[in-house]
Amino acid sequence: MMPSDNVTVPGTGPAPHIHHPDDVPRIMLTVLLALVPAAALTVLRSGLPALVTIVIAMAGCAGIEWLCLKFLRNPGSLRDGSALVTGMLLALLLPPNSPVWLILIGAGLTMVFGKHLYGGLGRNLFNPALVARLALLALFPAFSLQNSASPEMAAALLAGSAWLIFKRTIPWQIPLSFLLALALPALLLHAFAPARFPIPLYQVLGWATLLGALFMAAEPVTSPVSGTGMLIYGTGCGLLTGLFTLTGRIPTGFIPAILIMNLLVPLIDRTSFRERLAQPDTPAFMQGKPLMLLTTAIAALALSSLRLVF
């Protein structure tokens, strides 16, 4: 019984007969919109090549997905917009003046190895854009990304992410736990041994790391389904990112960190299930929008105050 076989004909069909307005295409569009500030900033800084990278990445992903859907017969359609989101994220991870062939190879890697070989949308284990980026780093190390601290990019990414959380498109647990697991150990280490841990703080909070924490880690397919699971996952991502960035040579430690946590998601999902029959909710003042606002305010404050320290 494939879900796509259940076409609901007007007049009949199972209950419920109404749905929440957010369907998959709308969710994807909302994520794309949230990335526009960061994308616009990249184009403003690096000019036309950056725009070209974005357009080719999105078109390439869409085109290759079309080919995959045609030949692999996975469920899904281009209409859900997920290929475009992957394309945008891939473009942001690549140097702005990347050659066209690199972008297209990247697009191919996302769609084939990151998504469709696993069975299409909803079936992939790893974040497709990160799979492609890691492969490209290994194959063509010359094209690496500058993961510098950039308050403007940080603001653009945080604004986009806060809006997504506000709209309940992505849950607050992952960005918050990721950032806290990243920031707190870095702060502690710096407090105890300032000489040993000065510069890495910036690398840890580079704008690409923020992209990873706020967007790539929060991708629904490859993250846990429950709030508790998400907190565990986000914390793991943050800690691993800190570890890889501080001890490794690559500034983009979040890439292997998130991919490793992706691998652990099925285990996290299985072990975080606790039956909660008719459980009372958290107190009223902690629910809904106030909570989202509080969460993003804390995250933004934490990051900005770190800047002040130096």
Added chain:
Amino acid sequence: MRRFRGGVHPPDFKAATAHLEIERLPLPPRIYLPLEQRPGAAARARVRPGDTVRRGQKVAEAGSPDSAHLHSPVTGRVLEAGPVLVIENSGETETVRYRPVKNPFTALPETLLAAVIEAGVTGLSGSGRPVQTTLSPPKDRIVHTLIVNGCENEPYITADNRLLIEHPDKIVDGIRIIKRILGIHHARVGITANRREALEVFRHAADIDNEISVVALPDRYPQGAEHLLVQALTGTRLGPPASPLDAGCVVHNVATCAAVMEAVTLGKPCMERIITVSGQAIRTPKNLLAAMGTPLSFIAEYCGSAQGAVRVLLGGPMRGIAVTDLGQPLLKATPGILFLTDNESPATMASACIRCGACVRACPMGLRPCELLARTQRADASGFRKWRGSGCIECGCCAYACPARIPLVQTIQTGKRLNHDAV
């Protein structure tokens, strides 16, 4: 008042009928009463084609202890006697003589229960269960509280709300009678907090009995579901397969309480009920007092007929049943008929699960519908059990929230059946 974790908050859509007083729907030219009942065995006809019946006359006998008697709402001639009783309305208004119970508040519980059974009262909230199945719990079960559902969380439907406002005394008397039948003292009535008029009017009416407490509950679907109602009003947390009886509670809808009052105090059989007719496709939405067995087409015409309805629902949009044949009759358990346009209820196509977790957040029982979906698709009965599929109350919150528009309730129902077969 802490609300429960999960649930959804669809738009209300009650503005069209919330302030409309209940109108009496005229009796149709023909009444159709199916003998088939669910649950319980089919009723047995007591009349033959050609017989004359009067309004209020018992025309079919319950087929088993868990099925109910059927009464004719019209005076006229029987045309067919099974599997659907068809009675022609002669237009006369001669009624059988009702036999009310005298002094109901001091009568024996057995007498009261007998009157309720004789009147064929069934659960009017959608369960359709004959009321005697809950009013005579097994001897080894202790019942201490009557829980009354006045929440009406389904969008569009305002039948219970109007009943609370226009006939609160009937509900209160029904509650007192039920308490007497069960031999208990405490009753707690849950009413959604934003229904201010209903709360005010009903609280005033309930003042005559200081063992009836009225509690304002959060406006969230499905607060009125029996397990969540029990949790909100008594604090006991339980889910299927446990039932409210395991918490010492019996749950009834306000309309059922009013029907019990009429059966006992007026001797009137259960043969009509309040329904809401709404939706953008119906020209004149109304709250109606309609006779069971009235064809849906007659009701639609009375409300100005429907234009551009892509879906006709019996009940609310969260749990209602879509129907295509308007010739079928109104049944006891239907609280409303909705004529929805494409705008209100667009056709949807299911796509792949993206593991977003919206269903997990929406589930009031803390289950994981996406996992139950995966287990059912693989026909994995033990996996379904492991993820506690039996705890599902089939409220529809998960499917409402699902961006991929996967029919989760239907899938979980299939999964439950898998388990029945496997075990």
